[in-house]
Amino acid sequence: NAGVTQTPKFRVLKTGQSMTLLCAQDMNHEYMYWYRQDPGMGLRLIHYSVGEGTTAKGEVPDGYNVSRLKKQNFLLGLESAAPSQTSVYFCASSYGDRLVQPQHFGDGTRLSIL
């Protein structure tokens, strides 16, 4: 029972490089989310999706793009990485709106931008 799987688990990038983080869920959830977790700041929502083909901005969307071409996958892209994007990134999914349904989280991607 995989749940929510994130790849890669770790990555080091140089400033200006681009990369894509992949999130896959096998629970047939409609809603998917990308968060970043920084010391002393709690988790903050970057982007989210309420279904296949939809995306929406969260609290801190600048510098990131997302796509949800398939229901089970939610991709987070960094077009030109900056040191301020060094963080731990978590993907989550939920059956319904996270405001009323529990979320299931992946184990995170630890990203360092040099």
Place this chain on the structure above:
Amino acid sequence: KQEVTQIPAALSVPEGENLVLNCSFTDSAIYNLQWFRQDPGKGLTSLLLIQSSQREQTSGRLNASLDKSSGRSTLYIAASQPGDSATYLCAVAGNQFYFGTGTSLTVIP
């Protein structure tokens, strides 16, 4: 904007003790409050979800209470075990979803 605060940031207790973790929030217009556990290097695991109309929820040795009027929630852990060592986060669902910064719990054998 909703502010969610968890104090203390860290807590150490000997094995077997009962303990209480605190969560406070500034806006009482919420749908629910959730408690999560986060182990080092791992994601969050949902422990308990309390709807705004409820006063408490229980799961095994865990009991979470909610007092919307005072903007407070507590997570009670009975007979703590070393395996309970983790960071515990609360999150409030209102017009948005707001996380606290967590309490790091260490249970000493």
